[in-house]
Amino acid sequence: MLNLKDIMGMCDCTEEEIAAVASHEHLPDSVASILADYLIHCDDGVPMLRRIIIEDIEIAEASGKTQQVEELRIVLRHFIANHPEYKGKVNT
Numbered sequence: 558m559l560n561l562k563d564i565m566g567m568c569d570c571t572e573e574e575i576a577a578v579a580s581h582e583h584l585p586d587s588v589a590s591i592l593a594d595y596l597i598h599c600d601d602g603v604p605m606l607r608r609i610i611i612e613d614i615e616i617a618e619a620s621g622k623t624q625q626v627e628e629l630r631i632v633l634r635h636f637i638a639n640h641p642e643y644k645g646k647v648n649t
Contacts, residue, residue, distance in 0.1 A: 568594040573632040574606065581609045603640050610636060 565572055565586065570593040578596075579589035596602030610633045617625040 565590045569597050570594060570606070571632070571635065573628070574610070574636060577610045577613050577629065577632055578606070581613050607633070607636060607640070 565575055568575060568590040570578075570590070575586055575590045575593050578584070578593045579586050582589060582592065584592065593606065596606050610629060614626055614629045614633065617629060
């Protein structure tokens with residue numbers, strides 16, 4: 558039987574990116590990892606994942622959750638670094 562770590566390990570996204578998808582879509586991590594992996598491999602999925610992380614930052618900022626904002630900005634920077642086609646298109 559697969560556990561959550563196994564499921565997340567099969568995804569081509571980081572745990573933090575999966576957590577951002579889970580939070581944004583209100584999904585358990587196991588389901589979010591499947592969605593994130595699907596998106597990372599589809600033609601328009603990378604910009605969608607980038608937008609999800611940005612929206613999570615905006616929600617955290619509006620809620621005054623400074624620690625979460627900083628953590629998500631790190632996730633966004635890492636995501637952009639791994640997908641250079643989007644580098645420089647958003648302030649991090």
